[in-house]
Amino acid sequence: MNYRSFLIKYAEIGVKGKNRYLFEDALVKQIHHRLKRLEGGFTVTKEAGRIYAEASEAFDFDEVVNALQHVFGIVGICPMLQIEDNGYEDLKAQVVRYIGEAYENKNFTFKVVARRGNKQYPVVSDQINRDLGEVILNAYPETRVDVHNPDVLLRVEVRHKINIFSETIPGPGGMPIGTAGKAMLLLSGGIDSPVAGYMVAKRGVTLEATYFHAPPYTSERAKQKVVDLAKLVAKYTGPIKLNVVNFTDIQLYIYDQCPHDELTIIMRRYMMRIAEAIAKESDCLALITGESIGQVASQTLQSLGVTNAVCELPVMRPLIAFDKQDIVDISLKIDTYETSVLPYEDCCTIFVAKHPVTKPNLKRIEMSETKLSEKIDEMVKTAIETREVIRCI
Numbered sequence: 001m002n003y004r005s006f007l008i009k010y011a012e013i014g015v016k017g018k019n020r021y022l023f024e025d026a027l028v029k030q031i032h033h034r035l036k037r038l039e040g041g042f043t044v045t046k047e048a049g050r051i052y053a054e055a056s057e058a059f060d061f062d063e064v065v066n067a068l069q070h071v072f073g074i075v076g077i078c079p080m081l082q083i084e085d086n087g088y089e090d091l092k093a094q095v096v097r098y099i100g101e102a103y104e105n106k107n108f109t110f111k112v113v114a115r116r117g118n119k120q121y122p123v124v125s126d127q128i129n130r131d132l133g134e135v136i137l138n139a140y141p142e143t144r145v146d147v148h149n150p151d152v153l154l155r156v157e158v159r160h161k162i163n164i165f166s167e168t169i170p171g172p173g174g175m176p177i178g179t180a181g182k183a184m185l186l187l188s189g190g191i192d193s194p195v196a197g198y199m200v201a202k203r204g205v206t207l208e209a210t211y212f213h214a215p216p217y218t219s220e221r222a223k224q225k226v227v228d229l230a231k232l233v234a235k236y237t238g239p240i241k242l243n244v245v246n247f248t249d250i251q252l253y254i255y256d257q258c259p260h261d262e263l264t265i266i267m268r269r270y271m272m273r274i275a276e277a278i279a280k281e282s283d284c285l286a287l288i289t290g291e292s293i294g295q296v297a298s299q300t301l302q303s304l305g306v307t308n309a310v311c312e313l314p315v316m317r318p319l320i321a322f323d324k325q326d327i328v329d330i331s332l333k334i335d336t337y338e339t340s341v342l343p344y345e346d347c348c349t350i351f352v353a354k355h356p357v358t359k360p361n362l363k364r365i366e367m368s369e370t371k372l373s374e375k376i377d378e379m380v381k382t383a384i385e386t387r388e389v390i391r392c393i
């Protein structure tokens, strides 16, 4: 079948009451944004509970489906034949043509489910089901009707135009980007943080990201890996503004002044302070990290509490109760795993102590931080001011 149009199904956003149009408009915008980079000259429109993408020229079917499968908010992608209402006999002929072109092998069972959005249409749905069933059986005698468990469920929607479709390709689900504010992802080169960003973005949150690097202790390649990860996540979220913060002086200073078993937690607190300052500048409403309870020393409940103590914005940790394998499974699904496991050094691991505290005490950590003079505030200011901003698409 040479499809020209797609019917886009969305679930959750269909139940958003009076705000529904906002969600639909955001989804239309995201679909439009994604398809405009591809061939096909797509027009994206909405019509009472339905979104359509219609091509005006030739396009690569797989490429378009792949693009739509990266748009949060879509639960199903139905390639469809959309026709004008040119009378009942024409509808019958078009359905026969659809089945003829869509299925090479006609040895299947089917059921027709018609729905009249346009109640003026002269034939009621039940009658349409029976009549179309009959013309299909006559045209293709190998087919059989099975109303309980059909191989092919042929849907015919009689609206302003008539939609004929029988296949639903799953979409990613979630909510359209741009419907739930913006958050700052602390993006490292590991497996977890890209997955954390993906999960929060899937709820409609626009992402910005911050990466801390420590040249010359961390390489250009390590930075490039984070840029590559941001680009992979951006396939789902749209462009991500990545702030690359030079953390070297701060790390060296903390290393000089503070007990080494507290380095990880104190560095983490400075990362959060800096990420939050940039987040506030960018109107982000929350921070996101890839932490999960107990994974490493800095991810015990005590450590998470001590880290949180420096943040005013809420810190979202979508992986908090996930096992590593569950996180790996998502990273494989979203295609970040292979990049995440490339063996480049991370700035936290370079200065890590042999036996970091696993149950830090807030008072003690605050006491240790008093060893850092006003110099640290200057360093934080400089790190924020001199950050590099990379647009990842």
Ligand SMILES: Nc1ncnc2c1ncn2[C@@H]1O[C@H](COP(=O)(O)OP(=O)(O)OP(=O)(O)O)[C@@H](O)[C@H]1O
Binding pocket: 185, 186, 187, 188, 189, 190, 191, 192, 193, 194, 210, 211, 212, 213, 288, 289, 290, 291, 295, 296, 298, 299, 346, 347, 348
């Ligand atoms: N260099 C960094 N730049 C930005 N964020 C970082 C950096 N290092 C750590 N983080 C943030 O802190 C979280 C915990 O990092 P940590 O190194 O303890 O764990 P991890 O399991 O290695 O995480 P990941 O797999 O995301 O790197 C990360 O998920 C990320 O959100």
